[in-house]
Amino acid sequence: MNLDALKEINTNNPEILEQSARDNNANESTVTGIALFAANNGYDSLTPPQKYHFDNCIRPLIEDVQCSGYNHECEEVPRECPATLDDQDLVEYYQNDGKYCESCEGQASSDAHSKESFMRD
Numbered sequence: 571m572n573l574d575a576l577k578e579i580n581t582n583n584p585e586i587l588e589q590s591a592r593d594n595n596a597n598e599s600t601v602t603g604i605a606l607f608a609a610n611n612g613y614d615s616l617t618p619p620q621k622y623h624f625d626n627c628i629r630p631l632i633e634d635v636q637c638s639g640y641n642h643e644c645e646e647v648p649r650e651c652p653a654t655l656d657d658q659d660l661v662e663y664y665q666n667d668g669k670y671c672e673s674c675e676g677q678a679s680s681d682a683h684s685k686e687s688f689m690r691d
């Protein structure tokens with residue numbers, strides 16, 4: 571769980587929290603309120619009902635987040651990547667609207683490289 575990522579969400583992507591609240595049939599302003607409080611005071615200072623909402627709506631956003639999945643531009647069917655991102659990558663994930671795991675990152679940069687040399691030739 572990465573509370574810095576939660577701060578990033580609170581500041582720049584609050585709609586992700588609202589969406590997650592709707593997906594879980596929870597009240598949007600309750601969930602965004604808990605997110606703000608937890609980011610500043612930590613998970614342990616939440617009450618049990620708040621923890622319940624946190625675990626349902628917020629924790630999946632800042633823990634074991636799935637890789638965005640890299641797709642070669644020529645591939646028509648998007649591939650799902652089952653890898654999860656490291657907690658320390660999550661701030662970047664929310665700053666950049668997504669992030670690849672190490673293996674997808676490697677694929678992306680090698681494709682970028684071969685495209686570059688192709689354009690040169």
Ligand SMILES: [Zn+2]
Nearest residue numbers: 637651671674
């Ligand atoms: Zn991946």
